[in-house]
Amino acid sequence: MSNFYGLELASKSLYASQKAIETTAHNIANVNTEGYSRQVVELEAVVNYNGLIYDSKNARNVGSGVVISNIEQVRNEFYDKLYRKEISISSELTSKNQAYSYIEEIMKSSSDSNITNDITSLFNSMEKLSLDSENMILREQVRQDAILLTDNLNTTAENLYQFQSQLNNNVIALTGQINDMANEVASLNDMIYKYELSGNKANDLRDQRNLLVDQISEKIGVTTSEGADGTFKVLINGFSLVDHKTVNQITLKQDITNPVTNEKYSSLYWGSTNTKVNIQSGEMKALTDMRDGNSVDRIGVNYIIGKLDNLAGSLVTEFNAINRAGYTLPYGSSSSETGIDFFNAANTHAFNISISSELEESGANIAASSQLISDFSNWGNNENLQSFMNLRESDSITFGSESIGDFESYIENTYTQISFATGFAASRKASQDSIVSYVTNQKDSVSGVNLDEEMLNLSRYQKSYQAAAKLMAVIDEMLQTLLNSF
């Protein structure tokens, strides 16, 4: 056994302590880095040349010092996967909640200037008119209220359509982002794979990849799997978005056409197989659901516009039927006429509903009378206005297969449905957030850096470094003593 063996031992120890301090420094430096997992050095006693740690019998071989076996990342894959699942639901609910709140705002369901009040005002003005049906000022009031109602319906529908195409733009932008991130994951896969072929651990690259996958799952729900050979897959509902080094790009196809505006909206397709991407959760799910949703349990823009269209359509049908049955008031050179429309019969959707050209011309074209107005007769006839009043009191109005009930309740019920959806998304989001918070805490509990712990480690490794240095000095002295004795 060499005299210099002790020096070698001390240098190993110095090296290990130094590395440990550096690792501690790395941990401290990254205490605030998103996605960072703390790293620990794993020390191992060195096995000596003959395979024994020490030979106590002959006291010939003592231990051979220390070596760093690995710098290991501390993480729990179970929590990583759980986190991805929960965060993608949470981000879906967040976007949904935001979208519903925005729709609530568009509908102004909680303010005083909304469609319900416009309908009420229109009927109230008609009621006033029925007491004095030849009064042009009261007729003008009815006309103005009808215009206000149509304008409000137009604006609301217009805003909803704008919101819909904004959602579509977000879908397109989000798809681009997902593809970009998938590309990044693929290139990281390659780097990690190559780096780890040599038996090393690509800790920080793995952190980067994990963070990236977390971000993808916020946008669209994904699962991951890592093969024994070190290949890594990112899957959307079982179909791989990233398969080790290759990326299955998501392409967009304009395959949804709005039946009313003819605007085209895009769906997500797999570039390789041309099949539809099955979106399970994430922001993308919220965006597409809000954009295309058209049923009670999937309330989206289309559903609400559908309700408004039903309202507009039934307003046009019912008001025109009554107005056509009555007689208008003579004005200017026009005499009393029957068969005049109240709303423009050609425009039966919320976005284009408008009053008829005749009503546009004069409030005299509100057919208040049930009989021809001429000479002495029927100037004060309000029997046809009574039909309007009966329409208001009726609660069995239908439009096509849709049961409207009465106009005001119909739109009120729609408001209520939206606020239920908003409230539901908000409360689900709240409980989902607490789940995410729990999982994040669990994840952090395992992987997060604790500065106090790092300070303790720092002191510990500093002490061992000092001791190793002292050892070096002692052996040096020993050698001096030996050499100087000659």
Add this chain to the structure above:
Amino acid sequence: MRISSSMMTRQAMENIEKSYSKVANTSNQVATGKRYASASESPVDFHMVNSLKLEQGEITKYFSNIENARVSVSDTEIALKDINESFQRIKELSSNAMNASVSLSDREAICIEIEQCKQQIISNLNSQSAGRFLFGGFNSKFPPIKENAGLLEYNGTVISTMTDLEKDSFISEKVVVNVSKGIKVDLKISALEIIGTGDNNLLNNIDKIISELRNEPLSSDELKNQVDILDDHFDNVLLQLTKIGATTNRLDAIVSQLTQKQTAISEKISGIEDIDIEEAILNYKLAEQAYNSTLSISGKSIQLSLMDYLR
């Protein structure tokens, strides 16, 4: 459980956010006096408030209808009372005239006064409310009673030769007003309901009295006959007055009913959406206290570090 530094700060942040949003919520409640800021906070309550508000709006509408109806009804009542007075006068005058001692020239003076009373009745039948004629049914634009070539016309049809069919159709012209859910009141009394039709209509009746009075010698039987007919008309006017009075009473009753209902609805709405201000302030104080404690605790706990004790 192992606690990492980022957990500590994140939790502190979450706690601060939670208690801060509670402060924001409760202070908003105190400021607005309302329990909810948006519909989605409690869709059921919101829906209830909205339907109650719709009902409230309907009641307000009925109030304004009733107000308008009252004007028309009270104008009708005034006109009918005037007609009634003219009647009394005609009756007095004609019974005076029946006395044999009244001379022809005196009777002529009486005739002139009766004629004036008749004109008064016609002008009352043509009276207006807010620029619309009251007794013309759907004809509100032109005076309903008009003299044309010596004959009196109602809405352009000669009264004395009017058929029953024409009469019924004129009388059925009712201006109906909704005064409460499902309750309608018709406002218009046709002049024909007051004066009747045919040869014995009120105005003809008066004309006949006048012409009898001008006869010399006076045939008291004939005159008595006409005065009897006048009495029938008088009863009819009283009947119409009673009807109008009943309508007024009915409107009053409906108003008091609606007022009660409105108060009840306002109370209900207030019960749902208004917050008890003492409770709101108390809640705010509690939230403020919680926020304060959270800040104090978080501020202290995140400062702690082993570093302070290492030398």
